[in-house]
Amino acid sequence: MSNAPGESGPPNPTNPTIPGPKIDGIEITQGIQYYKSDMHLTDPSDQKNDNSVMLVASKPAWVRVYVSDFSGSGGITVTGELIVERNSQIPPIWKRVDDVMGPLPSETISVSSVFDYATVRSDISSTLNFIIPQRYLSYNLRLRANIWQVDGGNKNNPDATYSSPLFFVMLRQTLRLRGIMISYSGIDPNSGPPPTTMNLDAPTTEDLQTTAAWTLTANPVQSQGSFSSAGTMDWSTPLTGIATAPGGCSTEWINLTAAVAQVKTNDGNRTDVIYFGLLPIGTPIQNVGGCALNGVSIGLNRDQVTMAHEIGHAAGLQHAPCNVPGDTNYPAYEPYDVKDTPNASLGEYGLDINNGNIHLPSAKDYMGYCFPQEWISLYHQKKLTDNKNFGREQLELSVSPIPGLPDPFVWPEYFQDPSSEEPNPGDIKIKPQNIISIIGIYNKNGQIEIQSIMRIFTLPKITGAVETSFEARLLGSKEEILSKGPLMRLETFGHECDCEKEKNSKNSEGPFAFQVIMPDVESGNSLNIVDTLTGNDGGQIVNEIWTRSATKSPPKIGSFSVEVSRDKGLAKWEGEFSSPYGIKFSLQFSKDKGRSWNSLAVELEKNEHQFNINEIPVGDLVFRLLVHDGFLTSYKDTQTVIPKHPPIISILNPNDSQKLISGRPMRLYAIINTATTPNLKTINFHIWQIDGRQVGDGGEGLTNDPLETWVAAPGTGDHECTLIIGYEDGKSIVTSKFTTIDYNR
Numbered sequence: 001m002s003n004a005p006g007e008s009g010p011p012n013p014t015n016p017t018i019p020g021p022k023i024d025g026i027e028i029t030q031g032i033q034y035y036k037s038d039m040h041l042t043d044p045s046d047q048k049n050d051n052s053v054m055l056v057a058s059k060p061a062w063v064r065v066y067v068s069d070f071s072g073s074g075g076i077t078v079t080g081e082l083i084v085e086r087n088s089q090i091p092p093i094w095k096r097v098d099d100v101m102g103p104l105p106s107e108t109i110s111v112s113s114v115f116d117y118a119t120v121r122s123d124i125s126s127t128l129n130f131i132i133p134q135r136y137l138s139y140n141l142r143l144r145a146n147i148w149q150v151d152g153g154n155k156n157n158p159d160a161t162y163s164s165p166l167f168f169v170m171l172r173q174t175l176r177l178r179g180i181m182i183s184y185s186g187i188d189p190n191s192g193p194p195p196t197t198m199n200l201d202a203p204t205t206e207d208l209q210t211t212a213a214w215t216l217t218a219n220p221v222q223s224q225g226s227f228s229s230a231g232t233m234d235w236s237t238p239l240t241g242i243a244t245a246p247g248g249c250s251t252e253w254i255n256l257t258a259a260v261a262q263v264k265t266n267d268g269n270r271t272d273v274i275y276f277g278l279l280p281i282g283t284p285i286q287n288v289g290g291c292a293l294n295g296v297s298i299g300l301n302r303d304q305v306t307m308a309h310e311i312g313h314a315a316g317l318q319h320a321p322c323n324v325p326g327d328t329n330y331p332a333y334e335p336y337d338v339k340d341t342p343n344a345s346l347g348e349y350g351l352d353i354n355n356g357n358i359h360l361p362s363a364k365d366y367m368g369y370c371f372p373q374e375w376i377s378l379y380h381q382k383k384l385t386d387n388k389n390f391g392r393e394q395l396e397l398s399v400s401p402i403p404g405l406p407d408p409f410v411w412p413e414y415f416q417d418p419s420s421e422e423p424n425p426g427d428i429k430i431k432p433q434n435i436i437s438i439i440g441i442y443n444k445n446g447q448i449e450i451q452s453i454m455r456i457f458t459l460p461k462i463t464g465a466v467e468t469s470f471e472a473r474l475l476g477s478k479e480e481i482l483s484k485g486p487l488m489r490l491e492t493f494g495h496e497c498d499c500e501k502e503k504n505s506k507n508s509e510g511p512f513a514f515q516v517i518m519p520d521v522e523s524g525n526s527l528n529i530v531d532t533l534t535g536n537d538g539g540q541i542v543n544e545i546w547t548r549s550a551t552k553s554p555p556k557i558g559s560f561s562v563e564v565s566r567d568k569g570l571a572k573w574e575g576e577f578s579s580p581y582g583i584k585f586s587l588q589f590s591k592d593k594g595r596s597w598n599s600l601a602v603e604l605e606k607n608e609h610q611f612n613i614n615e616i617p618v619g620d621l622v623f624r625l626l627v628h629d630g631f632l633t634s635y636k637d638t639q640t641v642i643p644k645h646p647p648i649i650s651i652l653n654p655n656d657s658q659k660l661i662s663g664r665p666m667r668l669y670a671i672i673n674t675a676t677t678p679n680l681k682t683i684n685f686h687i688w689q690i691d692g693r694q695v696g697d698g699g700e701g702l703t704n705d706p707l708e709t710w711v712a713a714p715g716t717g718d719h720e721c722t723l724i725i726g727y728e729d730g731k732s733i734v735t736s737k738f739t740t741i742d743y744n745r
């Protein structure tokens with residue numbers, strides 16, 4: 001699958017006897033694109049056909065129309081129009097979309113008779129620019145551009161016309177993030193002595209969305225993302241320790257890895273989402289994104305580029321080689337790099353669809369450690385296209401409109417319904433099941449420190465983990481093995497680590513976080529962890545390194561209730577809870593009567609927990625209290641109706657992440673997340689305001705579609721953007737702050 005590359009027919013001036021401006025070609029880009037790459041990339045193996053970077057569906061594209069003037073007079077001013085035709089069916093019927101599109105501000109360009117590739121390519125003011133909104137970016141497209149001179153030209157008899165080849169936009173990809181919302185209450189290492197404590201609230205789904213703006217823009221994913229919360233988790237230790245080994249992580253990060261594994265297990269250990277641990281702004285942290293955790297990316301609220309970098313790892317990217325060992329296949333893009341010396345260069349001209357800012361081919365890819373981590377490279381753009389971690393889907397002609405996103409609070413189909421058999425043998429389906437999860441630390445002295453033992457219904461899958469020589473076992477009264485599972489080392493690597501080899505080794509040297517998952521077959525008499533070694537005579541030596549005997553009886557839950565007032569929910573419980581190993585509570589909820597379970601909170605020690613109802617779906621929910629006594633788990637369910645609340649809306653652009661250039665195009669871009677308000681299918685109106693004045697168009701629409709429109713960025717200074725959205729029975733108002741500056745390259 002690719003866009004049909006190559007050139008179309010030559011431009012055809014309507015009156016060939018009078019030399020006039022002509023169209024050299026067009027570039028259609030969603031982030032980075034090839035255009036006349038032989039005019040700047042000197043290694044033929046780096047050169048590709050125009051527009052051969054594949055477009056993805058439901059993400060806007062910029063069309064740059066390149067104009068030249070061979071009349072020799074120089075200094076003519078031209079304008080133009082773009083006609084977009086789309087086909088979504090078989091046999092093809094081409095339909096013109098919307099009105100004819102006019103160019104973005106400043107709407108005209110002055111064409112010089114002197115052509116300099118780098119000058120023209122590196123500034124949007126050298127080309128006539130058009131936007132194709134995300135709603136038209138799908139199925140098959142073809143474009144036609146017309147240009148005419150502002151002085152003496154005629155729109156109805158254009159000086160030049162250019163018809164594009166066909167573009168096949170049949171791949172849709174979606175960023176599906178599941179936030180692990182971490183609060184921080186602990187010491188402030190920069191205070192004192194004596195040190196004071198700080199209490200920082202857990203970020204919310206709105207924060208997750210806003211922080212993802214840059215990821216959604218730079219990466220080949222559709223404009224709408226799927227965002228949901230996997231609940232909250234408290235953290236109380238500064239993430240400031242020193243790595244335990246070169247390329248390793250500090251003890252604090254290893255402990256955080258183990259804690260995050262509990263949330264994932266409480267949330268079903270899903271593989272259809274990217275788990276992202278979001279720390280509050282101000283969390284004491286030594287180097288942001290200091291460690292890659294097991295299948296979980298982690299970063300600070302609003303740290304947008306770090307989020308993209310961590311999600312890149314989650315989607316299988318290694319580092320771009322620049323101040324860090326990286327992907328050995330990353331190319332050198334000559335002349336920007338020295339031959340055979342890759343240096344994290346982008347390789348082509350990047351364009352930010354939010355504002356038209358150009359990123360030069362010599363700028364650095366965000367997966368490297370050269371700063372600024374400016375944009376996505378050709379190499380990583382390709383790796384992230386057709387990527388299973390972005391839920392790739394092939395669109396089908398004649399299946400229109402494009403289906404919406406799956407409900408993030410319902411386990412996907414491949415979580416096979418436990419009551420049914422696999423429908424087609426060979427389909428890869430994994431069954432959630434009752435398991436015993438053991439999570440802990442194997443420390444540097446070779447001792448096991450248990451953090452959590454849970455019996456829970458979840459996917460029996462540990463992502464980002466490697467088998468060790470250890471095994472955990474559930475034993476019966478005669479020491480017979482009732483159940484067992486390998487002890488998996490949860491990968492926790494320092495960012496500077498060149499760990500590709502290490503990641504696959506069975507290295508059992510501490511310290512590391514681990515998790516065991518084994519079938520929960522019966523209560524059992526004891527749990528142990530053994531090291532299985534091969535002796536000199538070839539026989540197996542089993543060395544017990546940890547054991548725990550059963551508690552006398554499971555925890556007895558008396559009452560469990562969930563009450564709602566205003567936007568807060570309060571879960572409360574009572575019972576007979578005591579254990580030599582300590583008692584821990586966790587909470588889940590289900591919106592489909594117990595088929596799918598979502599994490600609400602873990603590691604609770606009090607007999608109540610307050611939560612924000614805006615983060616969970618409206619309607620009839622089953623809540624589950626799980627009481628873990630270190631050996632057995634008891635649970636109790638209660639039903640509660642979560643009342644109506646607003647959807648989760650974020651303005652993704654403009655926001656405080658970047659400075660915009662006054663007078664240049666600016667995308668107004670917001671998403672309405674109705675995962676928690678599934679009955680809200682349409683909005684009645686939406687109004688965009690800049691500094692209190694209405695701009696752009698507004699109107700009704702489907703909540704599934706992101707809201708976007710383009711306006712000229714206001715004069716230099718600080719500004720506020722406001723979005724007002726009206727529904728049948730209420731409205732939401734969200735704001736964002738941004739700054740504009742003068743163009744001054």
Ligand SMILES: [Zn+2]
Pocket residue numbers: 309313319495
């Ligand atoms: Zn990294």
